[in-house]
Amino acid sequence: MRFLKLWHYIEANSRGLILLDIAYFVVLTPLLLFVKAPMLLFLLLVAILLIFKKRRGNITLIVVALLGFFAIFLSLYGAFNFLGLSRLKIFVELIIYLLLLAVSLQRLSGKINLYLLISPALLLALSLFFFKSIFMLFYLIFEIFILLWLILSYFMQTSFIESLKMAGSFFALSLPWVVILFIFFPRISFEHASYGFHGDNIRRTGHDGKMYLDTKALLVPSNRIVMEVSFPKRVPADNRLYFRGSVLYKNMIDHWEALPHKIKRRFSPKHYLQNGMVQKEADTIAYKVSLYPTFKTWLYQLDLPIEAPKGARIDADFEVKLSKPISEVQHYEAGSVLNYRYGKYISKDVLKYALDVNATRNPKSAKLAKELILDYPKAKERLNALLNIFKEANLSYSLQPKPLDLNHSTDDFLFNKKEGYCVHFANSFVTLARLAKLPARVVTGYKAKHSNSVKNYLVIREKDAHAWTEIYIKEHWIRIDPTTTAKRIDIKSAKLLSKNSSNNIKGELQTINLYILYWKYQIQSWILNYSHFRQMKLLNSLKDRDFALKFISSLVGLIIFSILLMIYLRRTPCPNKISCLMARLFKRLKKEGYTQKTGETLHQLFSRYSSKDIRKIEDIQNIDRLYHQVRYSKESYRFKNLRRAILDFLRKKY
Amino acid sequence: MNFFRKFISIRRRVKQRATRFSLFVVLLMFGLFFEAYMHNFNLVYIALFFIFALAFSAGPVGMRNIGYLEVKSLKCGRLFANQEGKCFFTIENSNRQSSWALEFHTAYSVKKISNIKSKSKIQDSFTITPKSRGILELSPCKIESLFPLSTVRFVLPIDIDCKTIVYPNPIGERLSSYLNRQKSHFGEEMDFDGIARYSGSESASRIHWASVAKGEMAVKSFERLNESEALNFIFEDCASDDESRLSQLTLWVLDCEKHKLPFTIKMPNGYYDSKKESIDEILEALALY
Numbered sequence: 001m002r003f004l005k006l007w008h009y010i011e012a013n014s015r016g017l018i019l020l021d022i023a024y025f026v027v028l029t030p031l032l033l034f035v036k037a038p039m040l041l042f043l044l045l046v047a048i049l050l051i052f053k054k055r056r057g058n059i060t061l062i063v064v065a066l067l068g069f070f071a072i073f074l075s076l077y078g079a080f081n082f083l084g085l086s087r088l089k090i091f092v093e094l095i096i097y098l099l100l101l102a103v104s105l106q107r108l109s110g111k112i113n114l115y116l117l118i119s120p121a122l123l124l125a126l127s128l129f130f131f132k133s134i135f136m137l138f139y140l141i142f143e144i145f146i147l148l149w150l151i152l153s154y155f156m157q158t159s160f161i162e163s164l165k166m167a168g169s170f171f172a173l174s175l176p177w178v179v180i181l182f183i184f185f186p187r188i189s190f191e192h193a194s195y196g197f198h199g200d201n202i203r204r205t206g207h208d209g210k211m212y213l214d215t216k217a218l219l220v221p222s223n224r225i226v227m228e229v230s231f232p233k234r235v236p237a238d239n240r241l242y243f244r245g246s247v248l249y250k251n252m253i254d255h256w257e258a259l260p261h262k263i264k265r266r267f268s269p270k271h272y273l274q275n276g277m278v279q280k281e282a283d284t285i286a287y288k289v290s291l292y293p294t295f296k297t298w299l300y301q302l303d304l305p306i307e308a309p310k311g312a313r314i315d316a317d318f319e320v321k322l323s324k325p326i327s328e329v330q331h332y333e334a335g336s337v338l339n340y341r342y343g344k345y346i347s348k349d350v351l352k353y354a355l356d357v358n359a360t361r362n363p364k365s366a367k368l369a370k371e372l373i374l375d376y377p378k379a380k381e382r383l384n385a386l387l388n389i390f391k392e393a394n395l396s397y398s399l400q401p402k403p404l405d406l407n408h409s410t411d412d413f414l415f416n417k418k419e420g421y422c423v424h425f426a427n428s429f430v431t432l433a434r435l436a437k438l439p440a441r442v443v444t445g446y447k448a449k450h451s452n453s454v455k456n457y458l459v460i461r462e463k464d465a466h467a468w469t470e471i472y473i474k475e476h477w478i479r480i481d482p483t484t485t486a487k488r489i490d491i492k493s494a495k496l497l498s499k500n501s502s503n504n505i506k507g508e509l510q511t512i513n514l515y516i517l518y519w520k521y522q523i524q525s526w527i528l529n530y531s532h533f534r535q536m537k538l539l540n541s542l543k544d545r546d547f548a549l550k551f552i553s554s555l556v557g558l559i560i561f562s563i564l565l566m567i568y569l570r571r572t573p574c575p576n577k578i579s580c581l582m583a584r585l586f587k588r589l590k591k592e593g594y595t596q597k598t599g600e601t602l603h604q605l606f607s608r609y610s611s612k613d614i615r616k617i618e619d620i621q622n623i624d625r626l627y628h629q630v631r632y633s634k635e636s637y638r639f640k641n642l643r644r645a646i647l648d649f650l651r652k653k654y
Numbered sequence: 655m656n657f658f659r660k661f662i663s664i665r666r667r668v669k670q671r672a673t674r675f676s677l678f679v680v681l682l683m684f685g686l687f688f689e690a691y692m693h694n695f696n697l698v699y700i701a702l703f704f705i706f707a708l709a710f711s712a713g714p715v716g717m718r719n720i721g722y723l724e725v726k727s728l729k730c731g732r733l734f735a736n737q738e739g740k741c742f743f744t745i746e747n748s749n750r751q752s753s754w755a756l757e758f759h760t761a762y763s764v765k766k767i768s769n770i771k772s773k774s775k776i777q778d779s780f781t782i783t784p785k786s787r788g789i790l791e792l793s794p795c796k797i798e799s800l801f802p803l804s805t806v807r808f809v810l811p812i813d814i815d816c817k818t819i820v821y822p823n824p825i826g827e828r829l830s831s832y833l834n835r836q837k838s839h840f841g842e843e844m845d846f847d848g849i850a851r852y853s854g855s856e857s858a859s860r861i862h863w864a865s866v867a868k869g870e871m872a873v874k875s876f877e878r879l880n881e882s883e884a885l886n887f888i889f890e891d892c893a894s895d896d897e898s899r900l901s902q903l904t905l906w907v908l909d910c911e912k913h914k915l916p917f918t919i920k921m922p923n924g925y926y927d928s929k930k931e932s933i934d935e936i937l938e939a940l941a942l943y
Binding site: 114118121122124125128129131132136137140141144148151152155156157158166170171173174175177178181182185187188527528529530531570572 | 674675678682685686689691694695696697698699700701703704705706707708710711714715750751754755768769772800801802803804
């Protein structure tokens with residue numbers, strides 16, 4: 001605080017250097033996250049030399065320069081060839097290092113020149129090559145504000161608060177321009193560059209393309225977000241929130257696999273709908289997905305995907321895949337049909353795989369299936385009977401079940417262990433269905449929960465990885481989620497799920513957490529990933545009168561807010577609160593034709609004023625008395641009373 | 655409406671000059687534009703738009719900072735050629751906001767003013783060393799400011815008289831030395847000329863007591879009495895060339911003023927009497943010779 005108080009007494013050059021040091025500290029902070037260790041050590045050395053004010057002669061500067069070049073060489077060692085330099089990232093990195101070296105030498109010389117003044121802005125501009133996160137967005141705004149404040153502080157040579165207020169008002173003045181330009185400045189549809197600092201490229205697990213029944217099983221009770229989905233209106237009902245991943249046909253005892261590549265598929269419904277697939281248009285839905293790196297090729301879409309994002313393909317089993325594993329966050333628009341009917345053109349080969357089962361492995365189940373076939377000749381009834389068997393089997397949902405006998409996994413699950421989680425339910429159901437001559441397959445992906453949504457935003461976490469089944473009846477596939485047949489959840493699993501539920505935050509805190517995620521997603525979508533496409537969409541939406549009205553009102557509101565903020569920050573503080581308060585009263589009196597004459601006391605003025613209107617006598621006398629008490633008797637505690645009396649008087653209509 | 659009217663009048667008064675920092679801002683914006691456009695970096699767009707908006711807003715902020723200022727007076731003390739002198743000025747800020755980072759410019763000097771508080775006046779001075787005598791044109795007189803971002807230099811020309819007179823450099827023989835050398839000219843009481851009638855205003859030392867004793871009020875009269883009450887400087891006799899003569903005469907005028915001695919100066923173009931003209935008028939005549 002002492003430093004702040006003495007701030008405007010600091011000599012101009014020293015003050016300039018201090019301000020510059022603050023500017024460099026602010027712009028260098030994010031750069032330190034990716035600067036290589038040798039360069040970090042070099043910067044540390046420069047900082048030490050500056051802090052200890054060691055005498056810095058020419059020799060020191062030459063040594064520092066040599067060390068700087070050596071640090072640059074070590075930092076770029078390996079990439080230091082012409083091929084490396086052709087890559088923009090390395091090239092920018094080299095420029096930053098050279099700039100840092102030059103700035104260090106200039107700063108050590110202790111003289112302010114043009115170069116030293118403009119370099120913070122250059123470093124800021126270059127650092128933006130490497131960051132594109134929400135954190136950096138806020139930090140960038142902070143950086144710009146601080147740099148603005150430092151410039152104003154240098155010119156104003158006044159108190160810390162006054163220059164801060166000026167910076168605030170100036171910033172408020174420019175804010176509407178930034179917003180308007182950001183929205184309307186024409187964009188092109190180039191892809192967002194992919195290089196840069198990737199702080200959030202952790203591999204997401206969960207769905208694996210295979211379904212293991214042993215310890216490798218699909219169990220990741222983690223809260224890490226895999227996907228964020230934004231719907232145009234409301235989030236669909238809970239029973240529709242199945243995000244399709246892979247479709248598995250082959251039971252390999254300890255795991256399930258997709259169809260072998262040799263099986264030829266009769267069609268690939270890319271970008272078009274099959275006849276009869278959608279009953280009504282209202283069943284289709286378009287939504288936006290942000291998928292975090294999974295290092296797999298699947299793009300997850302609501303069951304059943306009908307519109308794949310650019311670069312992805314939908315295959316015959318309606319899996320949506322990219323050609324390369326996802327190593328960076330993917331933002332895509334997708335389309336699905338929530339109430340569908342498909343499967344008419346399925347090939348015999350595929351059906352053969354969907355019925356493939358080894359009855360000898362699960363004799364009890366095979367026996368049960370045989371009875372079902374006899375009792376329920378109609379497929380639909382048989383399926384219902386199957387579901388009833390699962391419901392009545394008294395199965396428990398457990399995240400830590402006893403290991404199954406993999407050679408007799410269905411029998412062991414249904415008749416012995418009677419506990420497991422989605423993979424065990426799906427495995428048993430498909431096996432039993434196939435034994436009952438119902439073509440069946442396993443589908444894995446994510447099952448989102450409505451409770452993880454706010455407004456039109458939905459979060460899908462690693463722990464939402466799920467497996468369900470599809471049964472082929474009357475020439476179409478029906479989704480059946482056998483896990484829902486579980487009678488109970490065991491205590492341990494309930495605790496585990498509860499413990500992991502949104503980082504142990506309950507109730508309102510969970511809602512707050514969701515709202516934070518929601519706003520983070522909105523910022524991500526509308527600011528960081530704002531593009532030509534979104535711009536066109538926004539401009540098209542302006543044709544809608546209601547939206548246009550809302551949009552224009554928001555902009556006008558922002559402009560008014562900025563102006564008010566600017567006025568508030570630039571208002572001249574009252575040097576004497578009593579005089580300022582009285583000034584309002586005098587203004588009123590003047591309006592009514594009463595001004596203080598030369599030689600007239602305030603008491604005389606008040607008497608003259610109130611004598612004309614007896615209704616005002618009491619109030620004016622009260623103000624007169626309070627004023628004299630506050631002003632001359634030093635009874636400052638009565639100021640509040642005086643204030644109230646004056647405001648009441650001004651408000652009253654006589 | 656008043657706000658806009660005032661702003662338009664300020665806009666007309668205040669001139670704007672781009673600085674080297676504005677060139678840097680343009681280059682920076684150009685670079686950011688390419689960085690943003692090529693890679694669709696929205697963060698870079700935001701930085702670009704902030705820089706643009708701030709640079710754009712700097713115009714009104716800077717104009718408002720300087721536009722309400724008015725130079726109420728600009729007066730210089732006696733300025734002599736090749737000697738440092740002071741000029742004084744008063745600036746009034748009629749704005750509700752303080753004005754920051756100002757510079758008061760004349761053709762010969764720059765005075766920095768850190769700020770002028772709202773609705774207040776400041777009085778300040780600057781030093782000046784004129785090279786030669788005569789009329790000194792201080793214009794262009796103006797107030798400048800780089801506030802707020804130093805990308806634009808805001809210039810407020812001052813429409814008051816920025817002229818002043820520079821007197822000749824007062825150098826040469828001091829008056830005391832001159833008086834010693836020219837003692838007879840100053841008058842001696844020994845040169846008795848006779849008795850004159852007492853007018854009532856003469857000094858008591860000049861009363862001729864012998865006549866008083868006889869009942870007649872008379873005073874002594876001296877031959878050089880009139881000459882001794884005023885110094886008569888003659889331009890041609892002062893020095894060898896005109897500038898030296900003017901400098902010498904200026905020095906003597908100042909010495910005479912200091913010792914409250916009356917004097918006359920005979921110039922080729924006129925005659926100046928300290929009893930008839932003020933010292934400043936005489937000095938001005940010397941300056942403009």
